[in-house]
Amino acid sequence: MLENMNEKCAVVGIFGHTEASKLAYFSLHSLQHRGQEAAGISSSDGVKLHTIKDRGLVMSVFNEEKLKTLSGTSAIGHTRYSTAGDDSILDAQPVFARYDLGEMAIVHNGNLTNAQEIREALIKKGAIFQTFMDTENLIHLIAKSEKEKLIDRIIDAVNKIEGAFSLVFLSRTKMFAMRDRHGFRPLSLGRIANGGYVVASETCAFDLIGATFIRDVEPGELLIFEEDKAPISIKVFEPTPKKCIFEYVYFARPDSKVFGQSVYQMRKNMGIELAKIQPVEADMVIPVPDGGVPAAIGYSQASGIPYEMGIMRNHYIGRTFIEPTQEMRDLKVKMKLSPMTDTIKGKKIIVIDDSIVRGTTSRRIVKMLKEAGASEVHMRISSPPTTDPCFYGVDTPDKEKLIAANMTIQEICDFIEADSLAYLDSAALLRSVNNTSNDYCTACFTGEYIV
Numbered sequence: 001m002l003e004n005m006n007e008k009c010a011v012v013g014i015f016g017h018t019e020a021s022k023l024a025y026f027s028l029h030s031l032q033h034r035g036q037e038a039a040g041i042s043s044s045d046g047v048k049l050h051t052i053k054d055r056g057l058v059m060s061v062f063n064e065e066k067l068k069t070l071s072g073t074s075a076i077g078h079t080r081y082s083t084a085g086d087d088s089i090l091d092a093q094p095v096f097a098r099y100d101l102g103e104m105a106i107v108h109n110g111n112l113t114n115a116q117e118i119r120e121a122l123i124k125k126g127a128i129f130q131t132f133m134d135t136e137n138l139i140h141l142i143a144k145s146e147k148e149k150l151i152d153r154i155i156d157a158v159n160k161i162e163g164a165f166s167l168v169f170l171s172r173t174k175m176f177a178m179r180d181r182h183g184f185r186p187l188s189l190g191r192i193a194n195g196g197y198v199v200a201s202e203t204c205a206f207d208l209i210g211a212t213f214i215r216d217v218e219p220g221e222l223l224i225f226e227e228d229k230a231p232i233s234i235k236v237f238e239p240t241p242k243k244c245i246f247e248y249v250y251f252a253r254p255d256s257k258v259f260g261q262s263v264y265q266m267r268k269n270m271g272i273e274l275a276k277i278q279p280v281e282a283d284m285v286i287p288v289p290d291g292g293v294p295a296a297i298g299y300s301q302a303s304g305i306p307y308e309m310g311i312m313r314n315h316y317i318g319r320t321f322i323e324p325t326q327e328m329r330d331l332k333v334k335m336k337l338s339p340m341t342d343t344i345k346g347k348k349i350i351v352i353d354d355s356i357v358r359g360t361t362s363r364r365i366v367k368m369l370k371e372a373g374a375s376e377v378h379m380r381i382s383s384p385p386t387t388d389p390c391f392y393g394v395d396t397p398d399k400e401k402l403i404a405a406n407m408t409i410q411e412i413c414d415f416i417e418a419d420s421l422a423y424l425d426s427a428a429l430l431r432s433v434n435n436t437s438n439d440y441c442t443a444c445f446t447g448e449y450i451v
């Protein structure tokens with residue numbers, strides 16, 4: 001079970017600002033799409049760390065009164081996505097601990113692939129774990145390290161872990177930000193207009209709090225933030241970039257720059273490529289909102305087929321209180337998406353979505369559009385078939401549940417009852433994201449795992 005424990009998440013760190021926890025709070029709002037199960041912030045007032053975390057959306061976890069107790073000029077925050085059964089408040093982040101050097105809090109986006117081994121070894125030596133999160137390993141590794149200074153202990157600890165990690169650590173006087181050597185998950189550095197620095201999973205957080213993008217934290221790089229100093233950079237690992245291509249396909253917000261490129265533009269490119277290699281005659285192109293919107297715009301512009309709004313999305317359906325069982329997922333799709341009947345009646349429609357995972361969404365959408373009177377429904381997917389699970393921090397189900405791992409494209413087309421179904425291929429996807437040096441992880445489409 002452990003390998004499922006620390007999935008699609010967002011991290012943020014604010015350093016050197018009098019309203020640090022407020023800025024962390026606003027940043028978490030703009031990163032809410034990366035996880036809706038739990039949220040948390042730890043701040044430091046220079047003497048003591050303060051932590052508030054709970055299940056639920058950022059908006060429901062915090063209020064003005066609570067934020068006031070998170071005093072100090074540095075703060076780190078997290079939003080968490082988790083699977084069924086591990087929604088204990090203990091599994092929310094930041095992970096906080098007192099140890100021989102004082103107090104420490106950690107937030108983590110990614111997934112440690114050797115978490116189980118480390119945990120078992122630590123438990124054998126008498127360590128007591130409070131959560132199921134792989135991130136807790138880091139606390140133990142840092143606390144047990146024989147090095148004197150925290151910075152050396154962090155370097156010690158990250159040398160023992162493998163897999164995907166974009167991490168932010170907070171001590172009483174310093175903040176540290178680190179990306180694994182492959183840079184699977186994003187992490188960007190920015191400067192806050194009226195003083196201080198910010199690191200965040202996506203740059204949409206910078207736009208909200210009025211910070212300017214400086215650069216990405218490099219794969220394998222550790223940044224140290226200290227009072228009245230520019231961040232110090234240490235190259236802990238030789239970088240071997242394998243950036244997660246799924247950030248561009250689905251995960252990141254279109255108004256973010258991820259891995260140095262606009263997510264919106266990458267997604268639009270995917271739509272343009274899709275129109276080129278998977279054309280079909282139709283009256284209109286419609287997106288599955290919101291994920292399919294940029295690719296549908298690209299498809300429409302490249303094909304000359306008009307873009308229409310054919311499906312309405314209800315934005316007020318959260319995920320917090322609905323168990324992710326199959327039955328509930330079906331119901332949720334129905335609650336979330338409804339057809340624009342007048343627009344689509346009697347029309348041949350191209351529907352664009354970013355991915356098919358289990359096939360539930362596509363099947364329901366095709367059925368809904370046909371029931372609303374569409375004469376033909378052609379499904380076009382702006383990524384290759386998702387055939388393999390992710391071990392580096394994106395929440396994809398086991399291989400048995402991935403429809404493309406178990407059916408041919410024609411079988412999937414029959415299952416979702418579409419008139420046709422076609423995907424983008426790997427080469428076109430890589431072209432869309434301007435790949436030149438093979439530095440993307442595409443394991444979810446190829447099964448080629450690096451770690």
Ligand code: AMP
Nearest residue numbers: 250291354355356357358359360361395
């Ligand atoms: P499914 O119904 O399982 O085939 O899910 C497909 C839908 O889920 C698509 O509309 C995608 O935009 C969306 N999706 C893709 N990857 C993920 C993910 N990791 N978590 C949640 N939703 C996703």
